[in-house]
Amino acid sequence: xxxxxxxxxxxxxxxxxxxxxxxxxxxxxxxxxxxxxxxxxxxxxxxxxxxxxxxxxxxxxxxxxxxxxxxxxxxxxxxxxxxxxxxxxxxxxxxxxxxxxxxxxxxxxxxxxxxxxxxxxxxxxxxxxxxxxxxxxxxxxxxxxxxxxxxxxxxxxxxxxxxxxxxxxxxxxxxxxxxxxxxxxxxxxxxxxxxxxxxxxxxxxxxxxxxxxxxxxxxxxxxxxxxxxxxxxxxxxxxxxxxxxxxxxx
Amino acid sequence: xxxxxxxxxxxxxxxxxxxxxxxxxxxxxxxxxxxxxxxxxxxxxxxxxxxxxxxxxxxxxxxxxxxxxxxxxxxxxxxxxxxxxxxxxxxxxxxxxxxxxxxxxxxxxxxxxxxxxxxxxxxxxxxxxxxxxxxxxxxxxxxxxxxxxxxxxxxxxxxxxxxxxxxxxxxxxxxxxxxxxxxxxxxxxxxxxxxxxxxxxxxxxxxxxxxxxxxxxxxxxxxxxxxxxxxxxxxxxxxxxxxxxxxxxxxxxxxxxxxxxxxxxxxxxxxxxxxxxxxxxxxxxxxxxxxxxxxxxxxxxxxxxxxxxxxxxxxxxxxxxxxxxxxxxxxxxxxxxxxxxxxxxxxxxxxxxxxxxxxxxxxxxxxxxxxxxxxxxxxxxxxxxxxxxxxxxxxxxxx
Numbered sequence: 001x002x003x004x005x006x007x008x009x010x011x012x013x014x015x016x017x018x019x020x021x022x023x024x025x026x027x028x029x030x031x032x033x034x035x036x037x038x039x040x041x042x043x044x045x046x047x048x049x050x051x052x053x054x055x056x057x058x059x060x061x062x063x064x065x066x067x068x069x070x071x072x073x074x075x076x077x078x079x080x081x082x083x084x085x086x087x088x089x090x091x092x093x094x095x096x097x098x099x100x101x102x103x104x105x106x107x108x109x110x111x112x113x114x115x116x117x118x119x120x121x122x123x124x125x126x127x128x129x130x131x132x133x134x135x136x137x138x139x140x141x142x143x144x145x146x147x148x149x150x151x152x153x154x155x156x157x158x159x160x161x162x163x164x165x166x167x168x169x170x171x172x173x174x175x176x177x178x179x180x181x182x183x184x185x186x187x188x189x190x191x192x193x194x195x196x197x198x199x200x201x202x203x204x205x206x207x208x209x210x211x212x213x214x215x216x217x218x219x220x221x222x223x224x225x226x227x228x229x230x231x232x233x234x235x236x237x238x239x240x241x242x243x244x245x246x247x248x249x250x
Numbered sequence: 251x252x253x254x255x256x257x258x259x260x261x262x263x264x265x266x267x268x269x270x271x272x273x274x275x276x277x278x279x280x281x282x283x284x285x286x287x288x289x290x291x292x293x294x295x296x297x298x299x300x301x302x303x304x305x306x307x308x309x310x311x312x313x314x315x316x317x318x319x320x321x322x323x324x325x326x327x328x329x330x331x332x333x334x335x336x337x338x339x340x341x342x343x344x345x346x347x348x349x350x351x352x353x354x355x356x357x358x359x360x361x362x363x364x365x366x367x368x369x370x371x372x373x374x375x376x377x378x379x380x381x382x383x384x385x386x387x388x389x390x391x392x393x394x395x396x397x398x399x400x401x402x403x404x405x406x407x408x409x410x411x412x413x414x415x416x417x418x419x420x421x422x423x424x425x426x427x428x429x430x431x432x433x434x435x436x437x438x439x440x441x442x443x444x445x446x447x448x449x450x451x452x453x454x455x456x457x458x459x460x461x462x463x464x465x466x467x468x469x470x471x472x473x474x475x476x477x478x479x480x481x482x483x484x485x486x487x488x489x490x491x492x493x494x495x496x497x498x499x500x501x502x503x504x505x506x507x508x509x510x511x512x513x514x515x516x517x518x519x520x521x522x523x524x525x526x527x528x529x530x531x532x533x534x535x536x537x538x539x540x541x542x543x544x545x546x547x548x549x550x551x552x553x554x555x556x557x558x559x560x561x562x563x564x565x566x567x568x569x570x571x572x573x574x575x576x577x578x579x580x581x582x583x584x585x586x587x588x589x590x591x592x593x594x595x596x597x598x599x600x601x602x603x604x605x606x607x608x609x610x611x612x613x614x615x616x617x618x619x620x621x622x623x624x625x626x627x628x629x630x631x632x633x634x635x636x637x638x639x640x641x642x643x644x645x646x647x648x649x
Contacts, residue, residue, distance in 0.1 A: 050587055051587070052582065052586065052587075071589075071591075072589045072590070072591075074589075075587060075588065075589035076589035080584075082582075086527075086581075086582060086583060086584055087497050088522070088526070088584075090498045090525050090526050090529040090585070091522075091525055095525065098513070098521070099518065099521055099522055099585075100584075101513075102513060102514065102515055102517065102518045102521060103515065103585070103588035103589065103590060103591060104515075104588075105515045105520040105589075118355075131500070136257060147584070174316065235337060236450055239457055
């Protein structure tokens with residue numbers, strides 16, 4: 001079943017669109033990687049999906065509804081882990097989790113069980129009453145990750161998740177993503193760590209200049225670029241050269 | 251090497267511009283007018299009091315303590331910034347030159363803060379001591395020299411000890427400065443000069459300690475940030491300072507307030523706003539300050555109409571500023587994605603304002619109980635004004 005569907009989405013910050021005519025969808029139990037150069041439009045795409053930017057044209061369906069149709073249903077269908085952690089300096093770790101649980105309508109019992117498991121997984125049990133000012137970059141990232149997984153929504157949107165995490169943290173995150181996938185959740189992940197993307201993503205969307213350059217499994221991509229045996233790194237570099245060649249011919 | 255001098259000059263220009271930008275608001279604001287009146291009234295009472303003061307008044311001691319405190323406060327203005335820890339690292343050997351400019355500015359900008367209070371006390375010294383005019387002006391010279399020692403002293407202490415136990419340095423310099431001042435004021439020049447010499451020895455011995463130690467960038471950057479922060483916080487009383495990051499304190503004694511937001515989806519924003527308000531220093535102290543002023547006024551102003559106006563104006567100011575502060579959000583926060591109606595944040599802010607304005611009303615009422623027969627009316631006015639203010643204040647547009 002399709003969880004997220006983008007239909008011909010065009011949008012950006014100003015009237016000049018950053019993403020153009022973007023269409024793709026993500027199904028239940030699927031981990032999809034959103035890959036592209038700096039400035040290709042990954043973050044802009046994500047901002048349109050989470051609704052902080054509104055599309056100039058096109059529609060985004062999440063669980064069958066657009067945000068205009070049913071704001072509450074749309075918003076409770078996903079959780080988001082931003083590239084740089086956005087924490088409330090005035091809330092402790094415990095309160096971040098509690099606030100998230102309240103906002104997404106979890107009951108206290110569910111909160112307690114899920115919280116315990118997540119704290120253990122990310123080894124943060126001892127920091128429950130700490131304020132973010134005492135957290136390292138990796139710990140801040142973990143707070144965001146735990147808040148997102150606490151909600152257990154049908155869709156996870158994860159922007160560049162591995163930067164700043166220690167190897168154990170990365171493993172925990174991958175384990176969590178795998179478990180949620182098994183339970184039927186869809187995950188959209190944007191990253192520059194291509195080896196990880198190649199290894200874990202079911203499908204990959206290559207963004208280029210605000211458009212989908214190619215999408216599908218690794219085999220699909222290899223075919224699209226006419227490079228059998230290529231790794232994702234090779235394909236990525238091929239795309240870079242394509243861009244340079246295009247710019248020179250302009 | 252010229253470039254570090256350029257760095258200093260550039261920073262200094264930028265710093266002065268920044269100061270001027272906010273000073274304009276400070277001196278044109280209505281609070282400036284209030285200050286003029288307060289200074290005027292203070293000056294009048296002072297001159298009246300001078301007519302009655304008698305010679306047994308311990309003016310020398312008082313002036314020595316006052317000037318001692320002003321001399322002690324000599325925080326270096328280094329204008330160092332966070333990236334300097336990385337980018338200026340290769341220039342370690344040239345840093346003394348940079349600091350020389352920094353300390354020169356520190357001295358020049360702060361010396362007046364020690365001289366002016368002294369000059370203000372000169373009429374009192376004339377009335378109570380037998381210092382000659384010439385001696386009084388020579389003391390100004392002593393203040394200048396002592397200030398120079400203090401500025402150097404604080405800097406080298408912070409440098410040598412990376413800021414550890416800086417209060418120790420404050421105590422030492424205060425005692426030396428105040429003693430030196432006291433002896434000069436009591437015309438005991440020998441001891442005055444002696445303590446001045448001790449100050450010199452203090453500085454030079456610390457300076458020896460400092461040799462060979464790397465520049466404590468981390469400490470100086472922190473000092474600089476705190477210093478700018480306190481300036482911005484001060485400026486924030488007069489105008490809106492955009493990049494003011496509020497520091498946060500737990501204030502566990504107010505934890506009982508959080509019972510107002512029990513665990514339910516509809517309380518999501520109340521949960522958040524309550525904590526934001528109570529724990530962010532800027533928000534909480536704003537309320538505390540205005541409430542304290544209002545309570546003191548209620549306890550001492552015995553003209554009923556004046557008390558009413560003061561309570562009303564302060565209630566308006568509190569409610570208005572609380573609403574603006576709690577609804578202004580300049581960046582992305584996770585609650586913007588919460589699956590709850592968007593009006594909930596405004597409703598939560600309203601609730602928090604009502605609760606804290608009710609507390610203000612109660613405190614004002616209690617303080618007025620002994621001197622104002624209409625004390626209950628005062629409480630009602632505080633709350634009604636706050637209620638109307640909250641209703642009439644528009645949500646600030648996003649910046």
